[in-house]
Amino acid sequence: MTIQERDGSVAATARRAGDRVVRGPVGTQSNRGDAPVSTESVTAAAVERILGVRGSRVLVTGAASGIGLAIAEAMVECGARVVAADRDREGLEIVAKRFAELPGEVRVVTTDVTEPEQVQAAVAEAVDNWGGLDAAFANAGISLAPGLRENGGQLAGTDPDRWRRVLAVNLEGVFSTIQAASVPMKAQQSGRIVATASTAGLRADPLVGYSYAASKAAVINIVRQAALELAPHGIRVNAIAPGPFHTNIGSAVGAEGWKPIDDSVWARTVPLGRMGDTSELKGVALLLASRASSFITGAVIPVDGGTLIAYPG
Numbered sequence: 478m479t480i481q482e483r484d485g486s487v488a489a490t491a492r493r494a495g496d497r498v499v500r501g502p503v504g505t506q507s508n509r510g511d512a513p514v515s516t517e518s519v520t521a522a523a524v525e526r527i528l529g530v531r532g533s534r535v536l537v538t539g540a541a542s543g544i545g546l547a548i549a550e551a552m553v554e555c556g557a558r559v560v561a562a563d564r565d566r567e568g569l570e571i572v573a574k575r576f577a578e579l580p581g582e583v584r585v586v587t588t589d590v591t592e593p594e595q596v597q598a599a600v601a602e603a604v605d606n607w608g609g610l611d612a613a614f615a616n617a618g619i620s621l622a623p624g625l626r627e628n629g630g631q632l633a634g635t636d637p638d639r640w641r642r643v644l645a646v647n648l649e650g651v652f653s654t655i656q657a658a659s660v661p662m663k664a665q666q667s668g669r670i671v672a673t674a675s676t677a678g679l680r681a682d683p684l685v686g687y688s689y690a691a692s693k694a695a696v697i698n699i700v701r702q703a704a705l706e707l708a709p710h711g712i713r714v715n716a717i718a719p720g721p722f723h724t725n726i727g728s729a730v731g732a733e734g735w736k737p738i739d740d741s742v743w744a745r746t747v748p749l750g751r752m753g754d755t756s757e758l759k760g761v762a763l764l765l766a767s768r769a770s771s772f773i774t775g776a777v778i779p780v781d782g783g784t785l786i787a788y789p790g
C-alpha cells in the first residue's frame with residue numbers, strides 16, 4: 478500500500494529512519510478520481526506506524542459471518558490478537574481454522590450479545606489472556622422483519638416479538654458491548670470502539686423493517702453519546718454505516734418469509750451500481766482501530782457505494 482502526501486513529512490521521517498521507500502504511481506494535474514496529486518510516497522514501515530494494529534487486542538462480535546468475519550480477518554491479517562465472539566459456535570470453529578495461518582492470533586468465544594454477562598465474558602477473554610482491550614467492534618446484528626413492501630413489513634403487520642428480538646440484538650447487544658468494552662479501556666485510558674450501524678439508521682429505507690431502522694438509528698445516537706462520555710478517558714467511539722453488502726443479512730439468505738432481492742435493485746439504488754463485498758470494509762475497520770483515526774470520534778462513516786446520495790428506490 479502507498480500513501481501519497483502533499484508535504485512529504487512522513488516520507489521524510491521514514492527516509493531519515495532508513496526505511497525502504499515504496500514508490501507510488503506518478504500523478505499529474507490531469508488525474509481524476511483516485512489518482513495522486515504528488516509523487517511523494519511513504520514507506521511500508523510508515524504505513525504500519527499509522528494504520529498498523531499489530532499486537533492490538535481486539536474484540537469482534539458477530540465474527541462468524543459476513544461483515545464481522547471480514548473485520549476480524551483484516552485484524553488478524555495485520556497481526557492483531559482477536560477475540561471472535563458469536564452465538565454461532567460452529568461458524569466460530571470454521572473461523573478459527575480459516576485464520577490459523579494468518580500472522581495474528583484468534584480466540585473464539587460463544588457469545589449471545591443479548592446476554593450482558595456473555596459479552597463481559599468475551600471482553601474478559603481478551604483482558605485475562607492479553608492484559609487489556611484496545612479495540613472493540615460491536616457488530617452482531619439481525620434483520621428479522623421484512624421490508625416496507627413485503628407482507629408484514631408495514632405498520633399494521635409489524636410483529637411485536639420480532640420487534641423486540643431485533644432491538645434486543647441490534648440495540649441492547651451493541652449497548653452491552655460498548656458498556657463492557659469501556660471498563661478495561663477506562664482502566665487503560667485508551668481504546669477504540671466501533672459499532673456497525675447502517676445507512677438505514679440515517680434515512681428511510683424501503684428494504685428494511687421498522688425494528689431494523691429504529692435499532693440502527695438508535696445505535697448511531699448511542700455511539701455519539703458514548704463518544705462524548707468516553708472522550709476524556711482517551712476512548713474513541715465511532716460507527717460504520719454500511720450500505721448493501723453480500724452477507725447472510727444483506728442477501729436475505731434464509732430469512733423467513735423474505736424474497737431474495739434482485740440484483741437490478743442495486744443497479745438502480747446504489748450509484749456505484751452493485752452491492753458491496755465485505756472485503757471493502759477492511760480498510761475502514763483498520764482506520765478506526767488504528768491511530769490513523771486519532772482525531773475521529775462520534776463519527777458515522779458510510780461505506781455504501783453512494784447509497785445515501787441516491788433516491789431510495
Ligand code: NAI
Pocket residue numbers: 538539540541542543544545562563564565568588589590591616617618619646650673674675676718719720721722723724725726727728
Ligand atoms: P450476517 O448474518 O452475515 O452476520 C451476522 C453475524 O452476527 C452472524 O454470524 C450471527 O451469528 C451473529 N449474531 C446474530 N445474532 C447474534 C447474537 N444475539 N449474539 C451474537 N452473535 C449474533 O450479517 P452481516 O450483514 O454481516 O451483519 C453484521 C452487521 O452489519 C449487522 O449489525 C447488520 O445489521 C449490519 N449491516 C449489514 C448490512 C448488509 O447489507 N449486510 C448493511 C448494513 C448494516
